[in-house]
Amino acid sequence: MITGKTGVFFMVADPIEQVRTPEIFNKVLPLAGDDAVMVPLQVAPQNLEATIRSLFSSATTRGMVLSIPHKTAAASIVDRCSKGAQVANAVNAIRRNEAGELEGELFDGLGFVKSMERYAMDYRGKSVFLVGAGGAASAIAAALSEGAVSKIGLYDPETSKARQLAQSIQKQYGVPVSVKDSNDPAGFEVVINASPLGLKANDPLPVPTDRLEPGAQVCDILMKNQPTPLLRAAMNQGMTVLPGFDMLILQTPLFLDFFGARKAAELLRADDSVARDMLFPAELRDLVKRAA
Incomplete structure (x- = not known):
C-alpha cells in the first residue's frame, strides 16, 4: 500500500x-x-x-x-x-x-562482468568487439579492461564519441583500444552489442552475423525483444550467448x-x-x- x-x-x-x-x-x-x-x-x-x-x-x-x-x-x-x-x-x-x-x-560494467562470470563466459585475456560508445558501453569497456581483456575493438557511428572513450580506457587501464570504421566483428572472441540497435523491429543488426568467429561469445545488453535477432543468429550457429537481463x-x-x-x-x-x-x-x- x-x-x-x-x-x-x-x-x-x-x-x-x-x-x-x-x-x-x-x-x-x-x-x-x-x-x-x-x-x-x-x-x-x-x-x-x-x-x-x-x-x-x-x-x-x-x-x-x-x-x-x-x-x-x-x-x-x-x-x-x-x-x-x-x-x-x-x-x-x-x-x-x-x-x-x-x-x-x-x-553497468560491474553487473556485466558479474553476469559473464556467472555463466562461466571467460573474458580475461580475450579480444572484445564492442558496438556502442554511450554510457553502458563505456562502463562495460572499463570493467572488461579492469578484468584484463587483451584488446578492445570499438565501433560507433559517432566516431568522436568512440575516440574519446578509447583514449580514456587506454589512459586509465593501458588496454589497447582501436576505433573501427565498420561493424565487422571478424577476429574477435567476445562480441557485445551495447548500442540501442534492436529496440525497434526495423533496426539493422549491430554486426553482420556471418562474420562472427566460430566459438565467439555473443552478448546483447538490450532489455527488450530478447532473444534479439543478434542472439538468435548466434544461437543458431551454436555460439554461447548472454542477454542483458x-x-x-x-x-x-x-x-x-x-x-x-x-x-x-x-x-x-x-x-x-x-x-x-x-x-x-x-x-x-x-x-x-x-x-x-
Whole structure:
C-alpha cells in the first residue's frame, strides 16, 4: 500500500517502455518490508537536468536510476561521482547525500562482468568487439579492461564519441583500444552489442552475423525483444550467448545498497531467482538453469 510515508525511486529514460528495473524494484522492495516504490518516467534530454533537480528537492525521493540516453548527460549534472563513473563519463544511479549533494555512480560494467562470470563466459585475456560508445558501453569497456581483456575493438557511428572513450580506457587501464570504421566483428572472441540497435523491429543488426568467429561469445545488453535477432543468429550457429537481463539483475543489489535499501539488496543477493524467473523468456531459460 502506498501511503504518505512511502519513499519513491525513479527510473528515467527516453524511451521508457523497454526498461525492466521498476519490475524488479517493485517486486523485491515489498518482500524486504521496505515502504518504497519505483516509478518510471519518460524524460526528454532537454528536460533531464530540471527533472533531476526537481525530484531530488523532495524529501521522499530516495534515488534515481537512469537509462538510454541520459547516462552521459547525468554525469555533468551530479555534484560528485566515483572514479569509475568519471572514467566512463557516465552515471546510471543518483542519490542525495547528507550534505544535500547529488552523488552519481555507474554499475553497468560491474553487473556485466558479474553476469559473464556467472555463466562461466571467460573474458580475461580475450579480444572484445564492442558496438556502442554511450554510457553502458563505456562502463562495460572499463570493467572488461579492469578484468584484463587483451584488446578492445570499438565501433560507433559517432566516431568522436568512440575516440574519446578509447583514449580514456587506454589512459586509465593501458588496454589497447582501436576505433573501427565498420561493424565487422571478424577476429574477435567476445562480441557485445551495447548500442540501442534492436529496440525497434526495423533496426539493422549491430554486426553482420556471418562474420562472427566460430566459438565467439555473443552478448546483447538490450532489455527488450530478447532473444534479439543478434542472439538468435548466434544461437543458431551454436555460439554461447548472454542477454542483458542478467546484467540488470546482478547490478540491482548494487543499486539498492547505494540507495540505502540494504535489506532488499541482501534478499536479492541471496537469491535472485525471483527476478530471473520474471525477466528471462522461455527460449533463454536454459541459461537460468545453468546458472542456478
